[in-house]
Amino acid sequence: MRFFGQVTALKGIGEKKAGLLKKLKIEKIEDFFYFYPVDYQDRRSAVRIADLIPGSAFLIKAEVLLIKTGFSRHRKSRLMRLLVSDGSAALEIVFFNAKYLTNSFKQGAEYYFYGKITADNEKQQMIHPEFLSPGERNEKGIFPVYPLTAGISQLEMRKWQQAANAYIEEVEEHLPDDIIERNKLCGIKYALKNIHFPGDRQKLKEARFRLVFDELFFLQTGLLALRGAREPKTGGIRFSKAADIAGYVSKLPYDLTNAQQKAVREIIGDMESSRVMNRLLQGDVGCGKTAVAEIALFKACVSGYQGVLMAPTELLARQHYDNLKKSFAPSGLRTWFLSSSLSSKEKKETLSALKEGEVDILIGTNAVIQEGVEFKNLGLVITDEQHRFGVSQRLSLARKGNNPDVLVMSATPIPRTLAMILYGDLDISIIDELPPGRQKIVTRVVSEDKRDASYEFIRSEVRAGKQAYVVAPLIDDSDVIDARSAESIYEELISRFPEYNAALLHGEMKPGEKDEIMEKFYDGRISVLVSTVVIEVGINVPNATVMLIESAERFGLAQLHQLRGRVGRGEAGSYCILINGSDSKLAAERAEAMLKSTDGFEIAEMDLKLRGPGDFFGTRQHGIPDLRIADLLKHMSILETVRGEAAALLEKDPDLSLPAHGLIKEKIRRQLCVL
Numbered sequence: 001m002r003f004f005g006q007v008t009a010l011k012g013i014g015e016k017k018a019g020l021l022k023k024l025k026i027e028k029i030e031d032f033f034y035f036y037p038v039d040y041q042d043r044r045s046a047v048r049i050a051d052l053i054p055g056s057a058f059l060i061k062a063e064v065l066l067i068k069t070g071f072s073r074h075r076k077s078r079l080m081r082l083l084v085s086d087g088s089a090a091l092e093i094v095f096f097n098a099k100y101l102t103n104s105f106k107q108g109a110e111y112y113f114y115g116k117i118t119a120d121n122e123k124q125q126m127i128h129p130e131f132l133s134p135g136e137r138n139e140k141g142i143f144p145v146y147p148l149t150a151g152i153s154q155l156e157m158r159k160w161q162q163a164a165n166a167y168i169e170e171v172e173e174h175l176p177d178d179i180i181e182r183n184k185l186c187g188i189k190y191a192l193k194n195i196h197f198p199g200d201r202q203k204l205k206e207a208r209f210r211l212v213f214d215e216l217f218f219l220q221t222g223l224l225a226l227r228g229a230r231e232p233k234t235g236g237i238r239f240s241k242a243a244d245i246a247g248y249v250s251k252l253p254y255d256l257t258n259a260q261q262k263a264v265r266e267i268i269g270d271m272e273s274s275r276v277m278n279r280l281l282q283g284d285v286g287c288g289k290t291a292v293a294e295i296a297l298f299k300a301c302v303s304g305y306q307g308v309l310m311a312p313t314e315l316l317a318r319q320h321y322d323n324l325k326k327s328f329a330p331s332g333l334r335t336w337f338l339s340s341s342l343s344s345k346e347k348k349e350t351l352s353a354l355k356e357g358e359v360d361i362l363i364g365t366n367a368v369i370q371e372g373v374e375f376k377n378l379g380l381v382i383t384d385e386q387h388r389f390g391v392s393q394r395l396s397l398a399r400k401g402n403n404p405d406v407l408v409m410s411a412t413p414i415p416r417t418l419a420m421i422l423y424g425d426l427d428i429s430i431i432d433e434l435p436p437g438r439q440k441i442v443t444r445v446v447s448e449d450k451r452d453a454s455y456e457f458i459r460s461e462v463r464a465g466k467q468a469y470v471v472a473p474l475i476d477d478s479d480v481i482d483a484r485s486a487e488s489i490y491e492e493l494i495s496r497f498p499e500y501n502a503a504l505l506h507g508e509m510k511p512g513e514k515d516e517i518m519e520k521f522y523d524g525r526i527s528v529l530v531s532t533v534v535i536e537v538g539i540n541v542p543n544a545t546v547m548l549i550e551s552a553e554r555f556g557l558a559q560l561h562q563l564r565g566r567v568g569r570g571e572a573g574s575y576c577i578l579i580n581g582s583d584s585k586l587a588a589e590r591a592e593a594m595l596k597s598t599d600g601f602e603i604a605e606m607d608l609k610l611r612g613p614g615d616f617f618g619t620r621q622h623g624i625p626d627l628r629i630a631d632l633l634k635h636m637s638i639l640e641t642v643r644g645e646a647a648a649l650l651e652k653d654p655d656l657s658l659p660a661h662g663l664i665k666e667k668i669r670r671q672l673c674v675l
Contacts, residue, residue: 001172002029002167002170003029003030003167003171004028004029004030006018006027006028006029007021007026007027007028007029007031007032007095007160007430008087008370009029009090010029010160010163010164011163011422012156012159013161015161016151017151017152017156017162017286020149020151020152023110023149023151024147024148024149024152029164029167029285032160032161032164033164033168033171033192033196034192034628035146035161036195036211037145037146037196037630038146038147039144039145039146039196040142040143040145040198041057041059041114041142041143041145042059042142042143043112043114043140043141043142043143044140044141045059045060046059046060046061046086046112046140047060047138048060048086048088048089049062049084049085049086049088049089049090049091050089050122050176051088052091052117053117054117054118054119054124055116055117055118056112056116056117057114057116058115058117059112059113059114059140060084060086060091060112060113060114060126060507061086061110061111061112061113061134061483062084062085062086062091062111062113063082063084063085063107063108063109064082064083064084064085064105064106064107064108064110064111065079065084065085065090065107066081066082066083066107067080067082067105067107068080068081068082068240068472069081069098070082070104072287072633078096078097078098078099079094079095079096079098080094080095080098080102081093081094081095082094082095082099082105082112083132084327087404089245091124091125091126092123092126093115093125093126093127093129093616094125094126094127094128095128096127096128096607098245098633103144106255109133110133110134111131111132111133111134112132112133112134112140113126113130113131113133114127114129114130114131115127115128115129115191116129116202116440117267119159123654129244130154130155139618140198141197142197142198142200142204143158143197144158144161144196144526145394146291146322146584148269157293159581159589160660161196161197162197165193165196165197166215166358167188168192168193169186169189171189171192171460172665173187173662174188174664175188175214175217175614175653175664176649176660178663179217179645179649180470182645183213183641184212185209185213186206186207187211188210188214189204190203190206190207190210191207191210191214192206192207192211193207193210194206194320195208195211195629196208202313202429208629209638211629212629212630212631212635212638213562213638213641214629215627215629216290216627216630216635216638216639216642216669217334217642217645217646218637218664218671219627219671220642220643220646221649221650221656221664221668222668223351224646224647224650225650225654225655225656225668230278234275235274235275235403236274236275236276236277236285236403236404236405236508237272237276237305237379237404237405237579238272238273238274239271239272239299239300239303239305239379239402239405240302240304240417241272243298243299243302243303244266244302245268245295245298245299248295248298248331249264249295251330252291252420254291254435254492256288256291257287257288257431257433257434257435257436258432258433259283259287259432259433260287260291260431260433261287262429263281263292263429263430263431264292264295265279266279266427266429267279267292267295267296267407267429268295268296269300270405270427271296271299271300271405275586276403276404276405277281277305277405277406277407277409277427278408278426278427279406279407279426279427279428279429280408280410280426280427280428280429281293281407281408281409281429281431282409282410282413282428282429283410283411283413283429283430283431283432283433284411284431284432284434284559284565284599284601285411285562285565285566285600286434286435286438286565286568286569287431287432287433287434287435287565288431288434288435289345289384289409289411289431290320290323290409291666292382292431293309293382293384293407293409294324294327294328295406295461296380296382296621297309297328297361297380297382297427298328298333299380300361300379300405301328301333301361302333303334303379304329304358305377305378305380305404305469306354306357306360306361306376306377306380306401307323307360307361307362307378307379307380307381307382308361308362308363308364308375308377308378308380308381308382308397308400309361309362309363309364309382309383309384310364310365310366310368310369310381310382310383310384310397311363311364311365311383311384311385312365312366313365313534314341314365314511314514314515315514315518315534316384316385317337317339317363317364317365318337318339318365318515319540320384321335321337321363321364322364324361328360329360333360333361334358334359334360334361335359335360335361335362335363336354336359336362336363336364337350337362337363337364338350338351338354338362338364338367338368338373339364339365339367339510339511340365340367340504341511346467350362350543351372351373351374351390352425354373354375354376354659355374355375355376356377357377362375366393368369368397368398368400369393369396369397369568373400374400375400375401376402377401378401378402378404379398379401379404379405380404380405380406380407380581381394381397381398381404381405381406381407382406382407382408382409382513383397383406383407383408383409384409385410385411387491388465391451394406394408408426411565412558412600412604413558413561413600413601413603413604414604415546425659432601438568438569439546439568439569439570439572439573439574440570440598441564441565441567441568441574441575441576441598442573442574442575442596443564443575443576443577443578443594443595443598443604444559444576444578445552445578445579445591445594446577446578446579447579447580447593448579448581451579452577454548454577455493455496455497457575457577458470458500458528458544458546458548459497459499459500461545461546461575462499462500463529464526465543465548466501466529466543466544466545466572467521467527467528467529467541467545467546467639467640468527468529468544468545468546468547468548469525469528469529469531469535469544469546469547469548469563469566469567470483470486470489470493470528470529470530470531470548470550471486471530471531471533471535471547471548471549471550471563472486472489472530472531472532472550473485473532473533473550473551473555474486474532474617475487475506475507475508475532484550484551485580486504486505486506486530486531486532486619487504489530490502490503490504490530491548493528493530500527500528501525501526501527501528502526502527502528502529502530503517503520503526503528503529503530503632504517504530504531505517505518505529505530505531505532505534505535506531506534507532507534511571514534517529521541522541524543533555533563534564535558535563540569541566541569542570543567543570543572544566544567544570544573544574545565545567545568545570545573545574545575546574546575546576546577547563547564547566547574547575547576547577548576548577548579549563549576549577549578549579549607550581551579551580551581552579552580552587552590552594553581553582553586553587553590554578554579554581554585554587554590555592555604556591556607557593557603557604557607557610558600558603558607560578560590560599561594561603562605563576564576564594564598565600576594578591578594586610589610590610593606593607608632649661649664656668
């Protein structure tokens with residue numbers, strides 16, 4: 001089909017423009033249809049010059065009375081000034097860097113101009129407008145505005161979108177008729193045509209509704225189908241009910257909270273059933289998820305199976321390994337470690353022992369999903385900090401066994417709305433209670449002029465035998481981003497306070513170097529750790545009582561909460577100091593949220609409202625495609641409807657194997673890389 005042809009098949013797109021379009025993820029003609037506008041310009045009727053209002057954009061039709069060229073005040077830019085009139089009044093139009101426009105206008109000719117009106121010393125101007133002669137096409141209408149990259153103009157993108165529209169008849173309807181009728185949806189061709197060049201506002205509304213519905217429908221259907229696909233007809237593992245879970249729990253050096261006990265019951269229930277467990281264990285920082293995972297691993301191993309726990313960083317993986325090896329040793333369970341930093345000899349030894357069944361529990365980084373890692377009898381798969389892994393990575397690990405149970409953990413509380421999208425294929429257990437003894441963290445938001453006082457407070461805590469974190473958004477100083485770096489803060493601290501015994505930690509260091517620094521900090525040989533967000537997860541130092549976060553406005557609320565959770569783990573009072581380098585409204589709202597609440601789930605909801613779902617995680621590492629047109633906050637009711645439709649469809653056709661559902665299955669396969 002020509003619809004799937006390369007963009008170079010369209011007139012005006014050579015290799016150079018194709019390279020620029022690739023930055024926008026437009027490589028095939030089809031991609032133009034799903035590259036949606038972010039705004040629209042209503043140019044359906046021209047406005048009289050006498051009625052123009054500064055600050056807004058308008059379409060005018062006017063005659064060119066005078067053309068004047070020259071240079072800007074500092075002779076850095078060539079200017080073109082036009083004096084135009086439509087009979088009601090005159091207006092000055094200004095173009096900068098206008099050499100290429102030398103032959104574009106003729107005195108006495110009429111043109112359409114569209115641009116924003118500004119007022120300069122009470123003289124109205126239109127600066128650098130788009131323009132067309134009345135004889136050219138598309139001088140009126142509702143015009144799309146696209147998010148572009150340097151080297152591509154709105155005019156070019158609209159032209160290419162019009163050219164791509166010639167292939168609209170090749171687009172096939174993928175939704176079943178009953179879903180379209182039940183939800184009063186317009187057809188897909190109608191929607192794609194009117195999202196780019198709507199005939200009127202009503203048609204735009206109809207098109208947007210259909211495309212939002214589609215986007216959420218494919219995502220929800222894919223995740224629910226994925227869940228069904230992982231529940232094999234032959235059944236999952238029935239772990240032994242004889243495993244002495246109660247005896248193991250009674251020997252733990254702490255009591256489980258009610259929330260932990262509930263999560264354990266849900267997980268053990270899944271493990272003892274014939275259904276494959278696919279469960280998310282979600283909870284706030286320090287709520288005790290690892291203790292629950294430990295019990296699940298014990299259950300799997302005493303039932304005769306192997307378990308694996310995958311963490312996103314070597315720091316976190318090694319911490320799990322050290323703790324679990326110590327916990328499982330009295331039970332005779334053999335715990336091993338695997339990461340890319342091991343020597344060839346160590347890797348070979350570990351892989352051989354794993355395959356022969358000499359390893360009960362493997363703890364590691366994503367090295368555990370690499371080719372060549374073979375288990376003898378894998379029964380339980382656990383991933384920690386799940387939002388840092390993709391759906392495909394989770395699947396890759398699960399495929400190392402024969403229908404193993406899967407438990408994924410996240411210390412990043414996720415709002416219900418987002419959890420429905422990210423983990424629509426999982427059952428969810430929530431630990432919403434902190435263990436007794438966790439200290440309340442006193443939070444303060446200060447401006448730059450309180451930096452010295454903040455440093456002095458850290459000094460007082462260090463003198464009292466405590467430790468502190470100082471976190472910055474950057475490793476090195478930047479010419480682009482106005483924020484202090486970890487490097488510069490570290491240099492300042494060791495210069496001003498040599499007794500601090502400070503160290504610098506960041507993600508570009510070698511694993512061995514990072515481990516050595518963290519070990520020294522844990523042992524108390526380092527008093528102040530200056531770091532980037534590499535310490536966001538996986539650090540447990542009960543003696544640390546201060547967390548100072550530099551340029552706090554550059555972090556999301558959920559991330560700030562994660563960082564704050566690194567302190568307050570001992571018996572002493574703990575503090576979080578946020579140095580706010582911005583006076584923006586958003587920065588103020590974020591600071592207020594951190595002062596108002598210490599509940600991770602509540603903060604996550606605020607973060608979603610302030611930043612939106614696209615920015616919630618900072619980076620899109622969780623394997624879910626970007627939502628191009630849907631908005632989880634605005635379209636929650638559509639999401640609820642879509643989830644019901646997806647469930648009903650899969651109940652009739654669990655494998656999406658019917659011919660009528662072939663296009664849906666193909667779309668899901670391309671979007672999620674599953675099925």
